[in-house]
Amino acid sequence: xxxxxxxxxxxxxxxxxxxxxxxxxxxxxxxxxxxxxxxxxxxxxxxxxxxxxxxxxxxxxxxxxxxxxxxxxxxxxxxxxxxxxxxxxxxxxxxxxxxxxxxxxxxxxxxxxxxxxxxxxxxxxxxxxxxxxxxxxxxxxxxxxxxxxxxxxxxxxxxxxxxxxxxxxxxxxxxxxxxxxxxxxxxxxxxxxxxxxxxxxxxxxxxxxxxxxxxxxxxxxxxxxxxxxxxxxxxxxxxxxxxxxxxxxxxxxxxxxxxxxxxxxxxxxxxxxxxxxxxxxxxxxxxxxxxxxxxxxxxxxxxxxxxxxxxxxxxxxxxxxxxxxxxxxxxxxxxxxxxxxxxxxxxxxxxxxxxxxxxxxxxxxxxxxxxxxxxxxxxxxxxxxxxxxxxxxxxxxxxxxxxxxxxxxxxxxxxxxxxxxxxxxxxxxxxxxxxxxxxxxxxxxxxxxxxxxxxxxxxxxxxxxxxxxxxxxxxxxxxxxxxxxxxxxxxxxxxxxxxxxxxxxxxxxxxxxxxxxxxxxxxxxxxxxxxxxxxxxxxxxxxxxxxxxxxxxxxxxxxxxxxxxxxxxxxxxxxxxxxxxxxxxxxxxxxxxxxxxxxxxxxxxxxxxxxxxxxxxxxxxxxxxxxxxxxxxxxxxxxxxxxxxxxxxxxxxxxxxxxxxxxxxxxxxxxxxxxxxxxxxxxxxxxxxxxxxxxxxxxxxxxxxxxxxxxxxxxxxxxxxxxxxxxxxx
Amino acid sequence: xxxxxxxxxxxxxxxxxxxxxxxxxxxxxxxxxxxxxxxxxxxxxxxxxxxxxxxxxxxxxxxxxxxxxxxxxxxxxxxxxxxxxxxxxxxxxxxxxxxxxxxxxxxxxxxxxxxxxxxxxxxxxxxxxxxxxxxxxxxxxxxxxxxxxxxxxxxxxxxxxxxxxxxxxxxxxxxxxxxxxxxxxxxxxxxxxxxxxxxxxxxxxxxxxxxxxxxxxxxxxxxxxxxxxxxxxxxxxxxxxxxxxxxxxxxxxx
Numbered sequence: 006x007x008x009x010x011x012x013x014x015x016x017x018x019x020x021x022x023x024x025x026x027x028x029x030x031x032x033x034x035x036x037x038x039x040x041x042x043x044x045x046x047x048x049x050x051x052x053x054x055x056x057x058x059x060x061x062x063x064x065x066x067x068x069x070x071x072x073x074x075x076x077x078x079x080x081x082x083x084x085x086x087x088x089x090x091x092x093x094x095x096x097x098x099x100x101x102x103x104x105x106x107x108x109x110x111x112x113x114x115x116x117x118x119x120x121x122x123x124x125x126x127x128x129x130x131x132x133x134x135x136x137x138x139x140x141x142x143x144x145x146x147x148x149x150x151x152x153x154x155x156x157x158x159x160x161x162x163x164x165x166x167x168x169x170x171x172x173x174x175x176x177x178x179x180x181x182x183x184x185x186x187x188x189x190x191x192x193x194x195x196x197x198x199x200x201x202x203x204x205x206x207x208x209x210x211x212x213x214x215x216x217x218x219x220x221x222x223x224x225x226x227x228x229x230x231x232x233x234x235x236x237x238x239x240x241x242x243x244x245x246x247x248x249x250x251x252x253x254x255x256x257x258x259x260x261x262x263x264x265x266x267x268x269x270x271x272x273x274x275x276x277x278x279x280x281x282x283x284x285x286x287x288x289x290x291x292x293x294x295x296x297x298x299x300x301x302x303x304x305x306x307x308x309x310x311x312x313x314x315x316x317x318x319x320x321x322x323x324x325x326x327x328x329x330x331x332x333x334x335x336x337x338x339x340x341x342x343x344x345x346x347x348x349x350x351x352x353x354x355x356x357x358x359x360x361x362x363x364x365x366x367x368x369x370x371x372x373x374x375x376x377x378x379x380x381x382x383x384x385x386x387x388x389x390x391x392x393x394x395x396x397x398x399x400x401x402x403x404x405x406x407x408x409x410x411x412x413x414x415x416x417x418x419x420x421x422x423x424x425x426x427x428x429x430x431x432x433x434x435x436x437x438x439x440x441x442x443x444x445x446x447x448x449x450x451x452x453x454x455x456x457x458x459x460x461x462x463x464x465x466x467x468x469x470x471x472x473x474x475x476x477x478x479x480x481x482x483x484x485x486x487x488x489x490x491x492x493x494x495x496x497x498x499x500x501x502x503x504x505x506x507x508x509x510x511x512x513x514x515x516x517x518x519x520x521x522x523x524x525x526x527x528x529x530x531x532x533x534x535x536x537x538x539x540x541x542x543x544x545x546x547x548x549x550x551x552x553x554x555x556x557x558x559x560x561x562x563x564x565x566x567x568x569x570x571x572x573x574x575x576x577x578x579x580x581x582x583x584x585x586x587x588x589x590x591x592x593x594x595x596x597x598x599x600x601x602x603x604x605x606x607x608x609x610x611x612x613x614x615x616x617x618x619x620x621x622x623x624x625x626x627x628x629x630x631x632x633x634x635x636x637x638x639x640x641x642x643x644x645x646x647x648x649x650x651x652x653x654x655x656x657x658x659x660x661x662x663x664x665x666x667x668x669x670x671x672x673x674x675x676x677x678x679x680x681x682x683x684x685x686x687x688x689x690x691x692x693x694x695x696x697x698x699x700x701x702x703x704x705x706x707x708x709x710x711x712x713x714x715x716x717x718x719x720x721x722x723x724x725x726x727x728x729x730x731x732x733x734x735x
Numbered sequence: 736x737x738x739x740x741x742x743x744x745x746x747x748x749x750x751x752x753x754x755x756x757x758x759x760x761x762x763x764x765x766x767x768x769x770x771x772x773x774x775x776x777x778x779x780x781x782x783x784x785x786x787x788x789x790x791x792x793x794x795x796x797x798x799x800x801x802x803x804x805x806x807x808x809x810x811x812x813x814x815x816x817x818x819x820x821x822x823x824x825x826x827x828x829x830x831x832x833x834x835x836x837x838x839x840x841x842x843x844x845x846x847x848x849x850x851x852x853x854x855x856x857x858x859x860x861x862x863x864x865x866x867x868x869x870x871x872x873x874x875x876x877x878x879x880x881x882x883x884x885x886x887x888x889x890x891x892x893x894x895x896x897x898x899x900x901x902x903x904x905x906x907x908x909x910x911x912x913x914x915x916x917x918x919x920x921x922x923x924x925x926x927x928x929x930x931x932x933x934x935x936x937x938x939x940x941x942x943x944x945x946x947x948x949x950x951x952x953x954x955x956x957x958x959x960x961x962x963x964x965x966x967x968x969x970x971x972x973x974x975x976x977x978x979x980x981x982x983x984x985x986x987x988x989x
Binding site for chain 1: 892894895896898899933934935936937938941942945946948949950951
């Protein structure tokens with residue numbers, strides 16, 4: 006980024022930074038405590054992250070700081086490495102943070118930016134939900150004033166009724182704190198429901214802080230002093246900005262240590278990458294983040310933060326979206342967020358000591374709930390039972406083992422589900438290492454064609470992704486899956502992201518060739534398998550996006566639409582050049598009200614057995630009222646399958662030399678054809694030269710490509726058909 | 736096929752000559768009632784690959800026609816089938832047919848490679864010659880440009896812009912190279928066979944196979960490979976991709 010642009014829009018960035026720092030303050034404190042780190046660590050992380058990433062980063066409007074996902078991993082790191090001694094564990098954990106920072110930097114230099122693309126979407130969702138559950142349960146205990154309880158998530162979950170019962174004979178000092186915690190939780194939950202402008206001026210987490218401070222002020226005015234017991238109040242050390250802990254690297258020989266380093270790195274990078282991608286979609290200036298550069302910056306920031314006693318620096322979605330909503334335009338807002346945060350801590354040091362832990366815990370309980378909300382389960386089920394299975398497997402596995410094993414089990418489960426769905430291991434084993442993506446620029450339309458064969462799942466999506474990244478997002482891309490027998494949910498979801506990115510920049514991604522794939526679910530991103538055809542039909546009620554668009558097109562034109570397949574074996578038989586084709590199915594049929602015009606996808610094959618060659622394409626059929634000669638029309642530049650017409654030669658039109666040169670017109674009766682092609686018709690055809698037209702005397706078949714047409718192309722074909730029919734029939 | 740090229744045909748049968756086999760062959764031959772070309776039948780025994788190879792050399796053949804499996808199993812892949820061995824060692828051009836059919840399905844569209852290689856010129860002119868003889872109508876010259884040549888990593892919009900500029904430059908260079916080759920081909924061929932040029936940025940050897948499949952080409956014309964070792968088989972490249980998964984009939988020009 007050029008220097009000058011950093012200072013442009015400075016005012017709005019300062020303001021955005023200020024608002025973000027209001028949220029970041031309580032979060033930084035809460036996340037640090039929840040991780041088993043000292044309170045200052047959260048502030049250090051956010052400040053170091055804000056300063057360094059805004060200088061070295063490659064994204065534009067992201068905010069960096071301590072992330073939610075890390076809380077769970079860091080807490081277990083402190084507990085495991087310290088053997089119960091929190092202070093010692095903290096120093097060991099710092100060394101793990103520093104090394105993971107180094108790894109992140111390495112990932113950035115090695116261009117591993119796409120790390121999260123190698124994991125199935127449902128498994129990642131499962132892992133995030135597991136983190137959410139852990140956060141929810143652990144912080145629920147803290148919210149109810151229980152700071153000491155330890156145990157696995159399941160033990161804690163079972164203990165909840167016990168915990169609530171114990172509140173009956175809790176000291177009043179605890180009860181006040183619990184009260185603040187519960188009210189805070191209510192604020193977090195209902196904040197989005199309240200539309201009052203003044204109320205919404207301050208973000209929810211800040212309201213929680215204000216509530217706690219107000220509570221304290223109330224008692225201070227009454228002269229009683231804060232009734233909340235001292236252990237439940239935040240305590241900031243007075244020398245917090247000067248004393249720097251020394252990380253203890255002495256555990257580096259132990260495998261446990263490296264396991265922790267790996268999980269920290271994994272979670273941190275996945276969380277950051279998902280956030281960066283999500284924020285890119287929010288960026289009002291539609292810039293594309295340099296993910297690898299950002300990873301390097303996050304790595305550097307994490308190392309520095311670790312040496313200063315902080316946690317991993319990550320990109321965080323909720324703070325970033327607040328940033329965007331407040332008109333941030335570049336990285337300087339991240340810098341200002343760090344500056345304001347530092348100012349707050351220095352200026353309001355005393356006030357911060359009046360906040361109870363329960364209020365901070367309430368904020369995290371809410372966050373945990375968001376990560377594992379019931380809506381996520383419902384969505385998974387809608388996408389497909391197998392996705393719910395993968396999701397739950399990962400969730401449970403992560404909860405009872407650890408993060409790394411959890412995600413690996415999720416990965417394995419996904420692969421097994423794919424194999425079972427296809428009932429074919431060889432499809433994957435044989436084609437895994439082979440290239441399977443082809444991209445080229447179609448010379449006629451200037452759009453990019455991307456063809457995929459074999460299969461396309463999380464295992465090899467990076468190949469498709471690499472190609473898509475090479476296309477300027479202002480262009481049109483057609484992704485063709487008609488030769489691909491299996492497409493999984495991860496790929497479809499990522500492609501959907503691409504669709505959004507392209508649309509934002511004025512380009513288009515159109516996905517074709519998925520309509521006849523089999524699926525059990527009605528969700529547009531459900532897995533789709535192309536099974537050996539046992540009588541072709543469109544399975545289930547699930548419509549792909551293309552089908553939905555075609556339906557909309559039909560509605561707009563007042564035509565009828567029928568997605569299901571029918572076999573009309575004789576459909577093409579009486580057309581020249583198609584005598585030997587076997588129509589396997591006709592589907593996605595759009596027909597005009599009087600049934601004179603119809604547009605449909607067709608799958609037909611030529612030859613049998615090993616010589617069989619299947620073609621999927623879109624045809625437009627026009628029934629004519631007037632008798633016309635048998636002819637075919639084709640531009641010479643296009644590939645065609647008409648050499649069956651051995652006896653027929655290019656018919657020349659002496660009066661239209663240019664037309665004769667550019668187009669092949671053939672027919673059984675040259676004289677009649679010449680008479681039929683009036684000057685008017687010739688100029689009309691010249692304008693629409695990219696269509697192939699076959700006529701058997703009674704009806705016309707129009708085709709553009711040997712692949713299914715995109716909805717936009719289909720609309721153009723219909724318009725052409727209507728105009729053509731008008732010209733011939735009058 | 737031989738009829739179209741107006742040449743003589745040598746049929747080689749590997750294995751023992753028996754009456755049954757001979758009568759069957761006779762029946763096949765007699766079904767070609769019209770203008771049968773000059774033909775001879777050789778009956779030889781031994782290793783199929785070696786016998787065919789020697790026959791090619793002895794008869795000074797210009798073209799060897801083979802039937803081939805569309806897809807190879809893992810074992811075949813590393814040990815090699817007859818077709819493989821011949822493709823690699825044969826001194827003449829090889830035509831691999833994956834879709835033998837009794838009724839002749841005319842060949843109308845072909846794809847030929849346009850790599851920057853000394854053999855390319857021959858491959859393209861041969862493709863024109865063959866298509867002209869077969870009465871085919873369309874030919875696409877595919878220039879495969881590997882991503883490494885672009886040498887710009889795309890991380891963000893700026894990188895993307897730079898890489899597109901480089902691509903455009905390479906494309907112009909490649910286009911002019913192929914055009915030069917095309918201009919040296921006799922007019923009689925270029926006028927009857929329509930042709931265009933399609934540059935593809937992608938893995939060499941693989942992209943063209945996929946392209947031929949997408950475009951439903953009837954014939955793919957490729958340069959013959961250089962000398963191969965087991966190493967090339969473990970890390971496949973160029974022609975290996977096509978041979979292991981034939982997209983269509985392939986003509987390999989030596």
